[in-house]
Amino acid sequence: MKKLLLSAFVAMAAVAANSPTALAQTACPAAPAPTVLSGNLTTQTLSRNTIYLLQGFVYVPNGVTLTIEPGTIIKGDKVSKGSLIVQRGGRLIADGTPTQPIVFTSNQPAGSRAAGDWGGIILCGSAPQNLPGDPTIEGGPVANFGGTNAADNSGILRYVRIEFPGVEFVANNEINGLTLGGVGSGTIIDYVQVSYSGDDSYEWFGGQ
Template sequence: MKKLFVCLSILSLALVSCSKDIAEDENNTPVSGVISGEITGNVNYAYGNYTLQGVVRVKNGATLTIAAGSTIRIDKTLATDNGLIVENGGTINLVGTADAPIVFTEVSKVPGSWSGIMLVGDAPINAAGGASTALSEDGSNITYGGTDATDNRGILKYVRVEYAGKKIADGQKETNSFTFYSVGSGTTLDHLVAYKGADDGFEFFGGTVSMTNAISYGNFDDAFDWQDGWRGQNNSNWTAIQVGKGNFGMEIECSLNNNAYWPKVTGVTLKRMSGCVPEVVGDVQIDAFQFKREGNGEFDNVIIDGYGNYTETTTTYQGAACKIQDATTNTNQVNSSKIKLTNLKITNTSQQIAGASSAISVTFPTGQFTTSNTATGSVLTNGTWSTVEGVSLLQ
């Protein structure tokens, strides 16, 4: 057995972690342990089975590394709030593989059992009123927003988060499976899975980071969501499978700021499976793309399937491939060619384009909304990373 190395520095009777290596034996047998508290140095967890207990915070100047193939379990009976927060200046290094992903899961398998993974960076945002900083909406009141467009919070690659999206603290604030506050383009987000969370699968609050090869499966709210002027430019291969309960495939807003920039995503698959209902009775959100509050963006090579009629009590609602929620977004974003949806293959969907009310008449400028029978949507290779309990998420 290799030795366990722990470096500690004691100053003024305070115990502060410098660095730590959790070792494994020579046969690569998984080790076990608990991940908890504040991480203030460079901490490396070898391949193993761990318990994440409480809210773990990676502090400024610290780096958390977890080896490929590791499983991190959360047990909501052990702590009231559980989550992983990488604070501004902290770094995460979670690099799994297709056959050995890093998996965060909760033992009860109940959506909303913990708070998921949150990264806080120093990239620009454009929050409500044009503010360059804001407070996080997860209940922890972390300030986010900065000036470093290339901000680097590290690497999340081949990571799966299961059963997150917990209401925390006062029961009003919510978290997502993955939450990115003002994260910059130096950060790597690749081959990520948000599985059966009680809120959004992925949510961006401003920033410049891009995400590739992502799956949002069975999340109660939106599969993908953003605001505060998120502007990632190199996004590709996004898949949403909405089952059981779910709202929009993508909820897109810009915090009421009419920006001259927007995100770009290539290769998108949005599927709403038969029997999927809105998260809350009386709040019908059943569209593939919803744009509101000056939301915009460019999307190319898109599959949209299953956003058809939904009946609640005696009222039947029609789903749409693209819904424009308010007149201001229609005027400033649609009419000014700041929303572009091209090469869309639309099936089993009630409407292609709709306004939220009869007062909003939506007409895209020429070339800004086009359909194609040859669109492929996202192209992902199945593996252990995209398989839960023996079932592939790529339907």
């Protein structure tokens, strides 16, 4: 009986292999193109099921909240020095978890990534700082920072990885891995890792 079953199985396999409808194993399909983020964002949530690409200076304007789900991957475009800038009055809620961190990384292929592949994250608040007037954050974006609200709440960065950022636009004027300008005590910055930065990993300008 075992021999009969084995013979039948071999015969069926041979028929399937010679059938015009038989399908050979194919390579895995290419990953879908990332969703591009550019210009001024509106209040929205970025999903862990989508990969995003920052092109150029991407702004979270005053009155807008950008929420990023745990486990989401956001890549920075190398050519345009993609960067995320939260302007004063905007909020970034990037609240990851130990098992599902939020990852900002280079858009270069794995194995070809290097420090300075993209800009970084800039968070501007309305807390006191010691510069005169209404200063603009370094790095080139349109973003002022500082004010009188020591309890400024510019959002949450928790369990966030920032990889291969840090670019110099002009001498002594750089975007760091994470730049905080006039960010107040109501803002939560916890468990944030910056790796392989082309400039400072972290830089603070005033704040509480």
